[in-house]
Amino acid sequence: MNAPRATRSAIDKFATEILVTNSDDLLRYARRRVSNPQDAADVYGELIETAWRRRSRMPREPREARMWLFGVAKNVLRRRRRKAASHGAMLEELTQLMLVSQQRQAANQQDDIMDVRQALASIGAADRELLILIHWDGFNQNEAARHLGLNPSTVRSRYSRALDKLRLLVTAPSDPAVRA
């Protein structure tokens, strides 16, 4: 016999609980991937709205539902980047100028932190994303693999490589051979 379908109110209740439980982690996920807090707040608002609209597709198991939410967040970010990219090189230049300014400001604050920040910015985007997922977002390697659509074994080797690159850059930040 088939399992009974969840009622509408049961779906709403479950989705609300999952959203509330993961809300702060989702906001942090957004903040770690956009350059300023306003954009992070926009991304967060959009991803909550999107997840709520699609709640009927949310897996019914809390851990799976959490992974699903981060998948929604990834898609919202990807869509925004695609949209931003269509605005062309002019905005890209502006973004770069703002980032450089932000980096200069940070450099004046604390050299040690700046080394790591520069190093993280210098490794390839895929490696950076993996380190951020694991050490900032708190994903384990299997979860990171699912989120990125990769095999766990690929993630394990990529993680090790990313960490080595970071370590080398922190040790010798001016060596261009280390950069991705």
Next chain:
Amino acid sequence: MDTHENLINRLRAIDPAAEMDTAAAAQRVVSRVVGAKKQRRLSRGMLAGLVIGGIGLVTAAAVPIAMSLNVNGKPVEFDVVIPITYVDEQQTNHECAIGVYVGSGTDKTGASEQIVEELEDIDWSGLGQRAFDRSVSALAGEESADEKRAIFVANVSMLYDEALPVELLSGDQVIASSIDCTGAGL
């Protein structure tokens, strides 16, 4: 050379979200979104009447079919239900809907799922009122109920087609739709 632990600690120290104290505010956003978006879910069974369908693209050719949508001669379920709401000149609220099916023929693929997500992301609010307002201005005053319905459905279809991103129409996916609007209030 950094030890592993030292490197990880330094990496964590530059997390831009580490010092954020936002849990309560983040939860309030969820509460507001959930509160605002609890709309009446339109039953798929309500979607009967005129069917607007197409293979590979959406067309405005109306083909009457009762109670279901057929693709390649087979009945299919709707993937997205778009609520159409409007207020008539007597301030009466009206509701009807567009049911949309997406598939590669009658099969589902990754591309189908992606299109469904794109459709769900579109803000459809206001479509019903714009269709109603356009229909009112198109009436000569002597139309029958069937003619009013046809005018309203044509306007809904036109606005729906305009809202669909062009790239969704360029693949090999079927995007078929059914409308149950009657033009009530015209």
